[in-house]
Amino acid sequence: MRFERIGREPDYSRYMDLKEGWLDRRIFSDADIYEEELYRIFARSWLFVAHESQIPKAGDFLTTHMGEDAVIVARQADGSIRVMLNSCPHRGNKVCFADAGNTRRFVCNYHGWAFDTAGDLKGMHEEYCYDNGDIDFKNHGLKNVAKVSSYKGLVFATFNGDAPSLEAWLGDFRWYLDMILDNEEGGTEFIGGCIKSVMSANWKFGVENFIGDAYHAGWTHDSGCRSMNDGMPFPPIDMEYSYHASVNGHGWEFGTEGVGDLVLLGRPKVMDYYNKIRPKMAERLGEMRSKIFGSVASASIFPNVSFLPGISTFRQWQPKGPMQFELKTWVIVNKNMPDDIKEEVTKGVMQTFGPGGTFEMDDGENWENCTTVNRGVVTRHERLHYRCGIGRQIEHDTLPGIVYRGQYNDANQRGFYQRWLDMMTHDEFGKMPTRPEPRLGNVAETRDLPGLFAL
Amino acid sequence: MLDRPLSPPPVEVIVAVTQALHCEARLLDNEDFDGWLAMLNEDICYRMELKSRRFRADRSPPLPVGPGVIFNEDLGRLKLRVDRLKSGFVWAEDPPNFIRRAISNVEVVARPAENEVRVHSVLIMHRNRIDGTTRVLTAARTDLWRGEGQAWLLAGRDIVLDHSVLPDSNLNAFF
Numbered sequence A: 001m002r003f004e005r006i007g008r009e010p011d012y013s014r015y016m017d018l019k020e021g022w023l024d025r026r027i028f029s030d031a032d033i034y035e036e037e038l039y040r041i042f043a044r045s046w047l048f049v050a051h052e053s054q055i056p057k058a059g060d061f062l063t064t065h066m067g068e069d070a071v072i073v074a075r076q077a078d079g080s081i082r083v084m085l086n087s088c089p090h091r092g093n094k095v096c097f098a099d100a101g102n103t104r105r106f107v108c109n110y111h112g113w114a115f116d117t118a119g120d121l122k123g124m125h126e127e128y129c130y131d132n133g134d135i136d137f138k139n140h141g142l143k144n145v146a147k148v149s150s151y152k153g154l155v156f157a158t159f160n161g162d163a164p165s166l167e168a169w170l171g172d173f174r175w176y177l178d179m180i181l182d183n184e185e186g187g188t189e190f191i192g193g194c195i196k197s198v199m200s201a202n203w204k205f206g207v208e209n210f211i212g213d214a215y216h217a218g219w220t221h222d223s224g225c226r227s228m229n230d231g232m233p234f235p236p237i238d239m240e241y242s243y244h245a246s247v248n249g250h251g252w253e254f255g256t257e258g259v260g261d262l263v264l265l266g267r268p269k270v271m272d273y274y275n276k277i278r279p280k281m282a283e284r285l286g287e288m289r290s291k292i293f294g295s296v297a298s299a300s301i302f303p304n305v306s307f308l309p310g311i312s313t314f315r316q317w318q319p320k321g322p323m324q325f326e327l328k329t330w331v332i333v334n335k336n337m338p339d340d341i342k343e344e345v346t347k348g349v350m351q352t353f354g355p356g357g358t359f360e361m362d363d364g365e366n367w368e369n370c371t372t373v374n375r376g377v378v379t380r381h382e383r384l385h386y387r388c389g390i391g392r393q394i395e396h397d398t399l400p401g402i403v404y405r406g407q408y409n410d411a412n413q414r415g416f417y418q419r420w421l422d423m424m425t426h427d428e429f430g431k432m433p434t435r436p437e438p439r440l441g442n443v444a445e446t447r448d449l450p451g452l453f454a455l
Numbered sequence B: 001m002l003d004r005p006l007s008p009p010p011v012e013v014i015v016a017v018t019q020a021l022h023c024e025a026r027l028l029d030n031e032d033f034d035g036w037l038a039m040l041n042e043d044i045c046y047r048m049e050l051k052s053r054r055f056r057a058d059r060s061p062p063l064p065v066g067p068g069v070i071f072n073e074d075l076g077r078l079k080l081r082v083d084r085l086k087s088g089f090v091w092a093e094d095p096p097n098f099i100r101r102a103i104s105n106v107e108v109v110a111r112p113a114e115n116e117v118r119v120h121s122v123l124i125m126h127r128n129r130i131d132g133t134t135r136v137l138t139a140a141r142t143d144l145w146r147g148e149g150q151a152w153l154l155a156g157r158d159i160v161l162d163h164s165v166l167p168d169s170n171l172n173a174f175f
């Protein structure tokens, strides 16, 4: 399915030169470019919509957005998950105003059209007013998205019937994702609720911060780090054994020291827990990944999900116009953790990366002001510098993806904007380049891959 | 909430506790954080939750750790936050934000222990940030105040923000 937009078709490649390492500021505030992002990126990508644990039982639902389109995500009686537009086919009213819950029916407030949790129209108030032939119930349900799929607990949906499989979309990035989703038997769950806040910033600033910007931490979060660590600033980064890895616009930046993010979380019991399971983790995921987990690290899944493995904050940047996004944050834990460790993780996340967290508080205003100050008609034509570490690409025997040496780098950010450009300029998914060529192939289960550990 | 015993606490207590609330707000507005810490009891529990929107007839069980805990702090953690604010490295607060707190709807309720009262109040926080934008937050607070010697000290505070979506990028302030 294609959603066409009538209007100008500019050449987006003039907004960046990633070989040189610069971006045009207009991609962070221009209304036309933003509209085009909604069509070309959000209406065509696989988008995160839920963690399976948020809707465990039949009738459980939550409401969220795919781009600016409001959707309902609902668990069916057969255990499957449906994702449908949260908009009534009668006059378009929003059908469900609750954030989450459990229900048998969604009933529209306007004229009482009633839908089951699959979105099928089941009846309405004063049904007799429709004569035979006036309405075909089958074609007037809540519009379901084209595809729903999940990867180790994360549920994704897409409006794009031509989208590749979710496995192919995530590609080799699954090798990295498994470090947070599959580091222990039983997988993960979201715990507690969702915290939402709104920021006057372009959504891409949040994504690019988490995809690769380890560089900002030591300066932006100086006060937070010192208050958490007896006045000590961030320790220096090991530029030799830390990396950026980019796959199809997804990205993970990380060290290999194994403890940095766990220290920042500030909950010693959680550190002990992971140290205890680390040998098992090494059996499960291999030596390399068991060393990466817990290190200073951050990651984003293209286009708009981010998380801190080890610190356990999981988030989504929902676009709300060129200069605004809604940030949704959750806490992700291993399902098999004892309850007191889950509680410790939750406390740690709120104290560091909740909206009142000692680190989180420093970030938002930077992104807001990176966005709003670019309104100036002269300012907006100036370029931004994205060249850090541009010559440090390496081939690595173990690490998949486009790998750069040194955690302080703009490499993953460049990879993200490369994918952005690929999607903005390619009409057909099939013609879009895969960056880099995958090592894993498109199999569904990464853990059972023959030879995975030898990669 | 059936939190209204037949006889209210003595008028001196009501006056003293109400004055303490106003004093607390003034200290925070003036960034006198040490003065504020001195008004807190050793075993203070300071919590804030964000509400989520649910249908009135929702059948699903409550979430295990609450819908969205933003603060869950003891005195040590509050001191740590104050240290951070005083560190000189909080770039987003330099130049300072202008924050003004208005406290209202104060209701002082007697407790079985004579030296304790439950206090309901409403907070309106007006925050003018360094980039010139203004945000207004409102919250309901349920406190436990304890008379210790000559002073009333804050021993517990439950803050419920009246927002399902936080209208600001951070909560860089005490409530």
Ligand code: FES
Pocket (backbone or CB within 6 Å): A088, A089, A090, A091, A092, A093, A108, A109, A110, A111, A112, A113
């Ligand atoms: S708009 Fe939904 S029933 Fe009329």
Ligand SMILES: [Fe+2]
Pocket (backbone or CB within 6 Å): A209, A216, A217, A220, A221, A359, A363
């Ligand atoms: Fe940050």
